Amino acid sequence: MDSTLLPPALASLRDDALACTRCPLAAERTQVVFGTGNPEAEIMFVGEGPGRDEDLAGEPFVGRSGKLLDRLMFEELGIDRSECYIANVVKCRPPNNRDPSPAEVASCSGYLMGQVDLIDPAVVVTLGNFATRALLGTTEGIKKIRGRAYPFRERSDRSVVPTYHPAAALRSGGQVVAEMRADLIRAKRLLPSVAR
Numbered sequence: 589m590d591s592t593l594l595p596p597a598l599a600s601l602r603d604d605a606l607a608c609t610r611c612p613l614a615a616e617r618t619q620v621v622f623g624t625g626n627p628e629a630e631i632m633f634v635g636e637g638p639g640r641d642e643d644l645a646g647e648p649f650v651g652r653s654g655k656l657l658d659r660l661m662f663e664e665l666g667i668d669r670s671e672c673y674i675a676n677v678v679k680c681r682p683p684n685n686r687d688p689s690p691a692e693v694a695s696c697s698g699y700l701m702g703q704v705d706l707i708d709p710a711v712v713v714t715l716g717n718f719a720t721r722a723l724l725g726t727t728e729g730i731k732k733i734r735g736r737a738y739p740f741r742e743r744s745d746r747s748v749v750p751t752y753h754p755a756a757a758l759r760s761g762g763q764v765v766a767e768m769r770a771d772l773i774r775a776k777r778l779l780p781s782v783a784r
């Protein structure tokens with residue numbers, strides 16, 4: 589979506605993020621990768637942080653992982669990225685694609701929580717450990733925690749569906765892709781437009 593068309597509160601949060609220098613990642617970035625998609629989406633995907641392609645493009649999940657995410661969301665949910673919202677736990681690329689540090693995740697969490705509050709999706713699909721930890725506050729690994737939906741913020745109409753990060757699926761192949769598909773089908777059943 590053209591950023592000039594964003595709802596004012598989301599536009600203001602985005603402006604804050606684009607100017608952010610709260611953590612050392614700011615010094616290394618080419619662009620802040622705030623998030624993209626429909627601000628009224630009923631489903632939101634959350635990844636870990638931008639990689640090289642995303643840092644250059646200013647948009648999340650545009651590289652190989654993103655292509656797989658696009659394909660799976662189309663095949664299992666029947667949607668493209670303009671119909672959902674996509675964001676990351678950290679908005680700036682960790683150098684050499686290292687894991688973001690706990691301090692970097694903490695510095696950035698206000699942006700992600702603000703996005704979730706403002707978009708208020710019925711389902712948040714967390715992609716991998718970092719996003720799952722950020723949204724569910726768990727330390728359990730993704731392999732154990734995936735396979736079911738979790739209530740979100742004590743609301744019966746809001747869920748988190750954890751699944752693998754698409755990069756893990758690219759590395760591991762068949763079984764992980766099959767489990768991601770099953771997780772997306774689980775997410776789809778929770779969407780108000782489908783469950784009706």
Ligand code: URA
Pocket residue numbers: 635636637638639642647648649650651653654676
């Ligand atoms: N991996 C992520 O976690 N996020 C992106 O935007 C791209 C790759």
